[in-house]
Amino acid sequence: MKSFLALVFLLTSSILFAQIDTLKSPMMKVILKDSTVYYGRILSTEENKLIFTTKSGVEISIPKESILELYRMQDLPKEKPKVEKAVQPDEPQYKDRNANRLFLFSTAIPLSNGEGYLSTNELFFPFVAFGFANIFSICGGISILPSAESQIYYFSPKVTFFNKNNLSLGAGIFLMNNFGNNSYRNDLKSLAYFVGTLGDSLYNFTASLNFDISSDNKSKSTLPFLMIGVQAHIKKASKFIGEFWIPSSNSSFLDIPIFFFGFRFYNNTFSGDVGFIRPAAYSNRGFPFIPWISLTYNFTFIKKDI
Numbered sequence: 001m002k003s004f005l006a007l008v009f010l011l012t013s014s015i016l017f018a019q020i021d022t023l024k025s026p027m028m029k030v031i032l033k034d035s036t037v038y039y040g041r042i043l044s045t046e047e048n049k050l051i052f053t054t055k056s057g058v059e060i061s062i063p064k065e066s067i068l069e070l071y072r073m074q075d076l077p078k079e080k081p082k083v084e085k086a087v088q089p090d091e092p093q094y095k096d097r098n099a100n101r102l103f104l105f106s107t108a109i110p111l112s113n114g115e116g117y118l119s120t121n122e123l124f125f126p127f128v129a130f131g132f133a134n135i136f137s138i139c140g141g142i143s144i145l146p147s148a149e150s151q152i153y154y155f156s157p158k159v160t161f162f163n164k165n166n167l168s169l170g171a172g173i174f175l176m177n178n179f180g181n182n183s184y185r186n187d188l189k190s191l192a193y194f195v196g197t198l199g200d201s202l203y204n205f206t207a208s209l210n211f212d213i214s215s216d217n218k219s220k221s222t223l224p225f226l227m228i229g230v231q232a233h234i235k236k237a238s239k240f241i242g243e244f245w246i247p248s249s250n251s252s253f254l255d256i257p258i259f260f261f262g263f264r265f266y267n268n269t270f271s272g273d274v275g276f277i278r279p280a281a282y283s284n285r286g287f288p289f290i291p292w293i294s295l296t297y298n299f300t301f302i303k304k305d306i
């Protein structure tokens with residue numbers, strides 16, 4: 001109502017505004033129909049226009065028909081100062097540098113060039129891995145079983161020959177043998193596999209066909225056993241991991257289904273896998289799962305250009 005009365009008064013009193021003292025005239029706010037806003041004082045008014053001087057001293061002519069609203073600044077409610085909300089610092093974003101593997105089996109995602117890690121499974125099975133050219137990786141290790149008559153060594157190279165549009169395809173070999181009492185035991189187990197992974201480092205699905213190529217497998221089934229696995233980001237720097245081994249009939253490498261499930265927690269340097277193993281033939285009458293723990297230290301052995 002105040003704005004309407006002010007508009008009628010100012011636009012119909014041309015004599016009054018012609019004689020007004022601009023130094024004593026009120027500061028005005030003029031809003032035009034095209035949303036333009038002017039702050040200043042009225043110098044004079046004519047039949048069809050206002051002569052207006054802005055706060056910066058620029059004199060302008062404003063057609064009355066273009067005026068939408070007109071206010072005296074002293075009649076406007078004072079705006080309360082805006083209180084800015086405190087900005088919370090962004091939580092650190094970590095990448096899972098070990099997305100190239102599940103609990104035990106590899107995914108097809110490559111280990112990045114110049115990246116490596118030192119890990120230990122169940123405390124007594126350490127291994128080290130290195131990645132080259134975002135294509136090739138190699139890992140291996142030796143068990144440190146206390147009071148054991150023999151130890152186990154293991155070695156596994158992998159090649160990712162396709163890695164594009166969240167689809168990775170690769171192949172590799174896993175070798176395992178034991179030795180002890182100053183003698184070499186020829187119990188070599190060999191596994192060749194083809195693996196595919198769909199997804200990124202946060203969410204992915206992996207499937208691999210695994211062929212037992214051990215020398216003692218000549219009388220056994222040549223059908224591959226299947227491994228399927230998933231990784232799913234949960235919150236911040238953690239993810240769920242599942243891994244399921246499905247044997248073929250009469251295989252010497254794997255004769256019962258085995259299921260892994262658990263979680264991975266990670267930052268830029270360390271990661272830890274905590275989970276459980278459930279072999280199909282596990283007959284313990286107590287707790288139905290075997291606990292699983294793995295600790296990993298990630299490092300860079302080739303300096304990357306920024």
